[in-house]
Amino acid sequence: MTRISTGVEGLDKMLNGGLIPGRTYLVRGGPGSGKTILSMQFLIAGAKAGENCIYITLEEPMDEIKEDMESLGIDLDAIENIYTFDASPSGDSLFADSFFKNLELDIPGFKAALEEKVRELKPSRIVVDPVTILELVSRSEAEYRRDMISLLSLFRTHKTTTLLTSEKMSVSSEDYLVSGIIEYVEYEMRGKVLRGIKIKKMRGTKFDDSIRPYRITSKGIKVFSEESLFE
Numbered sequence: 001m002t003r004i005s006t007g008v009e010g011l012d013k014m015l016n017g018g019l020i021p022g023r024t025y026l027v028r029g030g031p032g033s034g035k036t037i038l039s040m041q042f043l044i045a046g047a048k049a050g051e052n053c054i055y056i057t058l059e060e061p062m063d064e065i066k067e068d069m070e071s072l073g074i075d076l077d078a079i080e081n082i083y084t085f086d087a088s089p090s091g092d093s094l095f096a097d098s099f100f101k102n103l104e105l106d107i108p109g110f111k112a113a114l115e116e117k118v119r120e121l122k123p124s125r126i127v128v129d130p131v132t133i134l135e136l137v138s139r140s141e142a143e144y145r146r147d148m149i150s151l152l153s154l155f156r157t158h159k160t161t162t163l164l165t166s167e168k169m170s171v172s173s174e175d176y177l178v179s180g181i182i183e184y185v186e187y188e189m190r191g192k193v194l195r196g197i198k199i200k201k202m203r204g205t206k207f208d209d210s211i212r213p214y215r216i217t218s219k220g221i222k223v224f225s226e227e228s229l230f231e
């Protein structure tokens with residue numbers, strides 16, 4: 001089966017070669033765990049292969065994300081195939097108009113705006129960072145689930161490989177809807193913080209189910225796929 005790179009070598013190893021294309025995955029983790037950086041490494045891998053990629057921020061303003069990436073030597077404006085959209089509360093794009101209209105969030109409007117971009121750009125990779133906010137604005141669990149299913153069907157129709165980041169650590173309805181879950185975990189031991197990454201679920205493939213250590217350096221995320229977190 002074809003695999004595509006996450007942009008992080010050690011994580012590709014854990015995934016038995018990479019992600020199965022055309023599916024949607026969740027990247028879950030606490031604040032500062034590396035969700036946005038992983039998202040960018042994933043999109044850069046696509047851009048390098050000449051694919052169009054879409055990145056949508058729903059929380060952190062795009063100009064701040066660009067600054068954050070500069071510290072990793074990544075100049076997002078210089079990467080032609082990555083199209084960034086600011087749907088954060090302070091954003092001023094087409095997404096913001098439809099999404100934060102009168103401060104009333106509207107997932108169907110967000111989906112419509114996204115669909116227009118997907119038809120235009122025909123991306124192979126999409127990141128929505130983070131999706132957590134979509135749940136917060138839903139009136140009920142049932143409404144959220146319905147909207148999420150509809151959003152996932154858009155990705156499926158257009159055969160995009162999609163990462164949705166999530167800040168929520170407990171199990172929620174999207175866990176069952178996505179094809180796989182990559183999770184950042186953190187433990188405190190004798191005053192030290194141990195950071196690890198684990199694959200919680202991955203349909204259609206075998207995978208490494210151990211927790212592996214990772215580090216964020218000025219070159220991005222490095223996963224130590226041969227090492228154990230607790231040694």
Ligand SMILES: Nc1ncnc2c1ncn2[C@@H]1O[C@H](COP(=O)(O)OP(=O)(O)OP(=O)(O)O)[C@@H](O)[C@H]1O
Nearest residue numbers: 030031032033034035036037038071072216217218
């Ligand atoms: N140049 C760098 N060198 C080392 N570490 C860095 C560098 N740039 C960022 N980091 C680390 O990366 C972390 C932020 O990563 P990232 O923005 O991907 O996290 P996140 O999970 O998206 O966080 P949030 O939930 O706040 O959006 C910072 O906490 C910092 O420790």
Ligand SMILES: [Mg+2]
Nearest residue numbers: 035036060129
């Ligand atoms: Mg982030």
